[in-house]
Amino acid sequence: MSFNKAKEYIEEGDTVILYLGPNNMHSIDVVHKIMNKKGELTDNVFQTIYGALKVPSLVGEKYGAKVQLSRGWAYVLQPTSELWTVTLPHRTQIIYTPDISLITYLLELVPGSIVVETGTGSGSLSHSLIRIIQPLGHLYTFDFHEQRASLACAEFEKHGLSDFVTVQHRDVCADGFGEKLNNKADAIFLDLPHPWLTIDHAVKTLKNSGGKLCSFSPCIEQVQRTCEKLTATGFVDLKTYECLEKELSVQYKSLPVLDLECLKHKRISEEAIDKVEKNEEDRRKYEKILTVTHSSSLPGHTGFITIATLPPVFARIIKTS
Amino acid sequence: MSAADTLRQDIIAVGSYVIVQRQKYRKLYKLPAENGGGNMLALGKERVEMSAIIGKPFWTTFKMIPTNSNKKLTNGKSYRLEEVHAAESLDDLKDLLPSGMDNRKITDDGTSQKLSTQEIMELREAGKSGREIVGSLIENSQTFSAKTKYSQEKYLRKKERKYFLYLTIHKPTIHLLQEIYFQQDHVKIGSLRMDSLAQILSYCDVKSDGLYLLYDSGSQGLAAASLLTRIGAKTSGRLVYLHPGNMAQTTLIRAMNFSNEQINRLSTVNIYSLMRMYYQDAMESKESFGSRDASGDSSKLVDPDSPEAQIQCNDSPNLLKRKHSDATVSSMVPKKKPKWLSETQSAVDLLKSCKVEGLAILAAKEHPLNIVKGLLPFLGTSRPFVIFHAYREPLQEVYVMLKQRCDVMNIRLLSNFLRSYQVLDDRTHPDILMNDVGGYLLVGYLVN
Ligand SMILES: C[S@@+](CC[C@H](N)C(=O)[O-])C[C@H]1O[C@@H](n2cnc3c(N)ncnc32)[C@H](O)[C@@H]1O
Numbered sequence: 001m002s003f004n005k006a007k008e009y010i011e012e013g014d015t016v017i018l019y020l021g022p023n024n025m026h027s028i029d030v031v032h033k034i035m036n037k038k039g040e041l042t043d044n045v046f047q048t049i050y051g052a053l054k055v056p057s058l059v060g061e062k063y064g065a066k067v068q069l070s071r072g073w074a075y076v077l078q079p080t081s082e083l084w085t086v087t088l089p090h091r092t093q094i095i096y097t098p099d100i101s102l103i104t105y106l107l108e109l110v111p112g113s114i115v116v117e118t119g120t121g122s123g124s125l126s127h128s129l130i131r132i133i134q135p136l137g138h139l140y141t142f143d144f145h146e147q148r149a150s151l152a153c154a155e156f157e158k159h160g161l162s163d164f165v166t167v168q169h170r171d172v173c174a175d176g177f178g179e180k181l182n183n184k185a186d187a188i189f190l191d192l193p194h195p196w197l198t199i200d201h202a203v204k205t206l207k208n209s210g211g212k213l214c215s216f217s218p219c220i221e222q223v224q225r226t227c228e229k230l231t232a233t234g235f236v237d238l239k240t241y242e243c244l245e246k247e248l249s250v251q252y253k254s255l256p257v258l259d260l261e262c263l264k265h266k267r268i269s270e271e272a273i274d275k276v277e278k279n280e281e282d283r284r285k286y287e288k289i290l291t292v293t294h295s296s297s298l299p300g301h302t303g304f305i306t307i308a309t310l311p312p313v314f315a316r317i318i319k320t321s
Numbered sequence: 322m323s324a325a326d327t328l329r330q331d332i333i334a335v336g337s338y339v340i341v342q343r344q345k346y347r348k349l350y351k352l353p354a355e356n357g358g359g360n361m362l363a364l365g366k367e368r369v370e371m372s373a374i375i376g377k378p379f380w381t382t383f384k385m386i387p388t389n390s391n392k393k394l395t396n397g398k399s400y401r402l403e404e405v406h407a408a409e410s411l412d413d414l415k416d417l418l419p420s421g422m423d424n425r426k427i428t429d430d431g432t433s434q435k436l437s438t439q440e441i442m443e444l445r446e447a448g449k450s451g452r453e454i455v456g457s458l459i460e461n462s463q464t465f466s467a468k469t470k471y472s473q474e475k476y477l478r479k480k481e482r483k484y485f486l487y488l489t490i491h492k493p494t495i496h497l498l499q500e501i502y503f504q505q506d507h508v509k510i511g512s513l514r515m516d517s518l519a520q521i522l523s524y525c526d527v528k529s530d531g532l533y534l535l536y537d538s539g540s541q542g543l544a545a546a547s548l549l550t551r552i553g554a555k556t557s558g559r560l561v562y563l564h565p566g567n568m569a570q571t572t573l574i575r576a577m578n579f580s581n582e583q584i585n586r587l588s589t590v591n592i593y594s595l596m597r598m599y600y601q602d603a604m605e606s607k608e609s610f611g612s613r614d615a616s617g618d619s620s621k622l623v624d625p626d627s628p629e630a631q632i633q634c635n636d637s638p639n640l641l642k643r644k645h646s647d648a649t650v651s652s653m654v655p656k657k658k659p660k661w662l663s664e665t666q667s668a669v670d671l672l673k674s675c676k677v678e679g680l681a682i683l684a685a686k687e688h689p690l691n692i693v694k695g696l697l698p699f700l701g702t703s704r705p706f707v708i709f710h711a712y713r714e715p716l717q718e719v720y721v722m723l724k725q726r727c728d729v730m731n732i733r734l735l736s737n738f739l740r741s742y743q744v745l746d747d748r749t750h751p752d753i754l755m756n757d758v759g760g761y762l763l764v765g766y767l768v769n
Pocket residue numbers: 092093094095118119120121122123124125126142143144145148170171172173174191192193
């Protein structure tokens with residue numbers, strides 16, 4: 001129940017983020033008993049590289065507190081959508097924060113927006129969508145994979161988000177978004193292999209006063225076909241973007257400084273010899289700089305983000321060619 | 322939101338801001354508070370009387386009708402607007418004419434167009450529609466039919482831009498405003514590219530019910546407007562927007578036409594006033610009375626190297642002026658607290674009553690280090706902060722400072738690569754131009 005509003009203390013039933021290091025974060029449920037692999041209920045003990053954590057002991061701790069492990073310590077954080085995205089259980093490929101940020105920005109979501117999303121997948125994007133539109137808006141999310149739909153549904157429930165989201169098990173390419181949603185949505189988001197097959201349904205589902213449609217596709221052919229279909233059905237202002245986030249690692253570096261000046265003059269006196277020795281020292285001089293290093297391996301491609309606007313009915317123009 | 326509300330929001334009202342679009346060109350325009358004279362939009366050399374748009378729904382398209390066709394064109398033309406169902410399009414023209422396979426036969430010696438400039442002018446003056454003019458241009462072009470379909474299309478687009486006199490009116494949104502201002506002069510909005518702005522909103526974990534703290538000195542109010550939009554209408558969230566000058570930049574906040582209900586949950590406060598009042602609790606209003614309302618002209622930042630900046634860092638932006646006005650004030654009958662003072666007071670009260678749920682710092686020119694140090698204490702534990710800067714080096718220094726504290730974690734320095742694409746049949750490729758001024762973000766969480 002720890003996703004819907006900021007809270008100070010950990011309560012039983014919360015999902016919390018255990019932070020051991022930038023590349024070592026886990027989301028854990030604060031419950032007394034969990035199911036082990038054999039299907040038996042056991043005490044909820046979480047194993048980390050710094051030793052074990054008795055999860056129920058977290059109840060009553062402040063969010064942001066440092067907790068003792070048998071061989072070290074960790075921080076417990078309240079999950080944000082960003083932390084959830086990097087710790088969630090993967091059931092599919094997921095969308096990450098840089099793309100999620102651009103998608104939600106381009107869809108112009110605000111509290112109160114009605115959003116349709118498909119496919120739900122692992123719910124990475126869904127959590128961010130819900131964060132923005134709650135408490136007055138609603139997310140309708142669809143996946144044709146029954147288990148993914150039901151796991152996502154259970155997850156939203158556990159996170160205290162079920163008032164703001166409806167999960168439906170459905171093939172949207174074949175069956176659309178349903179009569180009930182006709183002229184209801186402010187925004188539609190597509191992350192599917194065949195987004196262009198849903199566009200006719202999307203036109204029905206978006207409000208008569210118009211709305212936004214965003215499609216996320218890894219392949220340019222998908223973009224091409226989707227854009228063609230969008231233009232043919234009255235969407236305007238089509239834009240396609242690609243956004244990659246680079247992390248820079250801040251570091252001090254010491255650079256040796258060479259003294260070449262002293263080589264221009266002949267050594268003559270004792271004094272000069274002293275000086276030379278000093279120069280030798282100088283030659284070993286280092287200059288300390290603060291700079292960044294770039295990663296040698298980073299995501300080079302995630303997906304293309306296409307955004308399109310459907311004008312209100314009176315201003316829609318369907319080009320026939 | 323009720324149906325009536327939605328309806329009202331979608332109608333162009335006097336006194337509101339609108340976005341005027343002419344083909345690819347967009348501009349922000351403020352309608353005067355009362356309909357009448359002086360409702361003139363300047364579009365380059367042309368002037369458009371805008372009264373006709375009032376009461377019409379957003380997305381309405383208007384035709385620009387010349388009102389002084391007898392005057393010389395070079396003086397700049399005036400137009401009035403007439404509602405139309407849709408702008409005429411040239412798209413079908415290209416399908417009417419044959420086209421060539423490639424450009425082997427085309428030599429551009431400047432003689433392919435048989436119509437003279439004078440003749441084209443006359444067509445325009447005669448009030449011919451853009452479509453008619455372009456039609457004649459094509460008829461009189463010796464090379465048009467030899468051009469490939471693609472270059473015919475390019476040609477039509479170019480002519481469309483020149484001869485088409487249609488405007489569409491849009492409702493301002495963060496996305497549109499950012500685009501317009503960024504294209505015009507990105508420095509004016511602190512080089513805040515849309516992907517960075519989008520990430521600020523995410524990493525700051527903006528929700529409808531929280532209290533958020535923003536420091537911004539150079540985005541024309543874009544950052545504050547974006548956060549307030551995310552906080553939403555008819556919600557309980559609040560935003561404290563700190564700025565370093567005499568007046569906050571608010572252009573883009575105003576451009577969003579926020580309702581009173583929403584704008585009242587934004588407190589715009591000078592950072593010096595806030596910090597002084599927060600820490601020097603018992604401060605009498607008298608002390609700073611007049612310190613800011615005395616001047617109140619510029620919102621520009623003081624160059625950090627100038628002597629003026631020294632004064633600013635020491636204490637108040639208007640040390641000298643204050644001394645002066647203190648005397649005036651005390652000799653006067655006590656008057657109503659100035660607005661900035663009560664606004665500062667309520668922001669201080671807010672920040673004393675609870676910790677903020679997210680902190681965003683956008684330092685346009687100044688070094689962010691002290692601002693970060695100054696504002697982090699207002700942030701709740703387990704809550705995120707985002708610092709944006711156009712330069713990397715100051716953020717590196719902030720990074721080092723934060724690493725030395727033991728109450729900040731998961732600190733990351735980020736920068737984005739953003740690229741847009743042309744998507745067309747068989748001609749999809751990245752756009753020829755891209756923009757490399759995305760700036761840098763430093764993000765992290767505060768812990769115990
Ligand atoms: C890549 S995943 C979505 C990931 C999600 N955006 C996230 O961030 O977690 C794509 C999902 O779309 C679903 N899907 C594919 N085709 C579908 C269809 N026609 N109707 C409904 N769901 C579909 C798949 O089952 C899969 O779960």
